[in-house]
Amino acid sequence: MTSFAATPALETIVDFALSHETEWPRSMYYSDGAYVGNVEWNETGPWTEIIGPVAERGGPAGVILHRGDRVAEWGDADRPDMTFSIAKSYLSVLVGLAVKDGLIPDLDEPVRARVDGPYFSISHNAGITWRHMLQMNSEWRGEIFGKDDQVDHYRQIGVGADNSRKGQLREVGRPGSHYEYNDVRINALAYALLRRFEQPLPEVLRERIMNRIGASNGWRWEGYSTSWVDIGGARVQSVTGGGHWGGGMFISANDHAKFGLFIRQNGVWEGEQILPEDWMKQSLEPTPTLDKYGFLWWLNRGCDANPKLPSTAFSALGAGGNCLWINPEDDVVAVMRWLNPADHQVFLERLVGAIAR
Template sequence: MTAEPNLYIPPRDGAEWADLAPAEAGFDPARLQAAIDFAKASESSWPRSLYYPDGRYVGIVEWNESGPWSEIAGPVRERGGPAGLVLKGGRRVAEWGETDRTDMTFSIAKSYLAVVAGLAFDDGLIRDVDEPVRATVDDAFFASPHNAPITWRHLLQQSSEWQGELFGKSDQVDHFRQIGPGADNSRKGEKRALNPAGTYYEYNDVRVNLLGYCLLQRFRRPLPEILRERVMDPIGASDRWEWQGYRNSWVDIDGRSMQSVPGGGHWGGGLFIGARDHARFGLMVARGGLWGSRRILSDAWVKAMLTPSPTLGNYGYLWWLNRGAAAKPDLPASVFSALGAGTNVIWADPDHDLVVVLRWIDKSAADGFFSRLVGALR
């Protein structure tokens, strides 16, 4: 849906967020509470310190990673417990846990990166998503014959097949990587033959981090500054969130040292943020880039961002879609989500002006929560 300017929007952080009783929001109260109780009882199996007793970082264990590129390069902080919100029409229908706590959010940062890319597009810094990146980012990263054809669209859809090393991490670290239920990462990190740009999907954090670096080169300002100024402050978010890079991801631009930020917490760093701020962000995207009468992001970019990729039918520009072979038939095709390990979720059903944030649920229980949630709708 494209939002109407007179729809309710939450006030700035610290002011009273309007509530809506579950029955008024179209939920069976008892069944909604059962879904929430299920989420609370299904906490992520990850240790709250994010390190196992033997000293291994959770992400390295999760993705079966070892070898020369597995060093943790960014900050890591202890996480909180299960938390979440359910919004209907922007109003709170339910809330649980520490929703103001600024925890790591892992690959949800990718979806924020897609919105920052949209700002670059709206500003004309990305002239055409199908233009090779090298046309406006004069960098050796795109000098080879293999990398030269890579476009912004390829980076946004994770089909770039870029080859190289960025901030001490090689693209090879995520070769053969799998995510989601039944993922088999027994071959992760094995070198494989690369395909032409735009023909092969691979969930690869080094290549996503390259997108962040390229956007930094186009804006010539730190991306956290852009996000705060253009998105988070206008939607009334808190001032407590942070976007942290790696200790070796500082670059010099126009005489100023700036930190390139990653699209997740694979090697530490990334977006540290609370569930309430996630909810505001998800609501803005679900309403087509509008926040009340203020346009944050162009409607054209939101539509493109949520359009299925040719190499993966349930993926857009760094957002997950309820489309393609993986679509859940009990949900509208318009449903989309931002997903991060742990498990962290921003889930939106724009057709019903419904936004849900889910934090630190076991990955095997996430589908069960959303099945219960949808089943609670009358």
């Protein structure tokens, strides 16, 4: 696909993105048959089976919006691709809708107060709140859809992550005491949210947000072959917070950009406040257990903050080099697909410099 940039400075940004593609194979499987996620996270043992759909990825793609105007685009920005953990930030926004609807009247109320069944009923999980689940410090313990939370014990993410201990059993603490990036716990949150809406989460997202903001019909949000549940007598699939074992959100750069603009506008579209007015403010407050994390959003805050980028900037990040970056200070929304994660910060620093010219 052709690319364009509104200024010579942005042209260099586009060239950088096109020339720094992720090392992940486009098939999503290495030559020995290993799934990219299993290799990325050094995953071995009884919970490695891929149980959701996987699709071959496209090449580098992206979109940059400045003050709502499209100022750069590269690759196939209309191609729906797996987006891995960016789905978590969409899930966070759906929690905001549930709060607005009164389905979750208090984020500090235990999830078990409104979601019955086994996942939040054991004594250790009984005190887990919606806030804990959003902050990734719930210390939820158990198995859901055939995956045990132990699989992500000691997990690290990001460039240079050390996952040599990943999957070793860790003694979990009280809810709210320890941050751990754990996809099984996110799947438990998605299930709990499904139980509150009593409607498939992709339908809620499509009806309440994506159709409103003019997103395409090409995106989809998948669960696992094991995640079908009964909701009001109907068989419904509970979705996942990423593509760790397949599944997750398959979406284009253009649809990400529209969603990012919606978030940049504080959940307002065409004059209507769709999200609670204070939802994004709450979502972007650093958590007590990780100062660069909010409600399933990554912040440029704390000891790891990049001083060359605005402190108010925040991101939805997905493995393999997927990023939705929102910079309120400069009114920028940027989507990068399949950009080598080691080059993300350089890309963003150059983007800030190009916009400032």
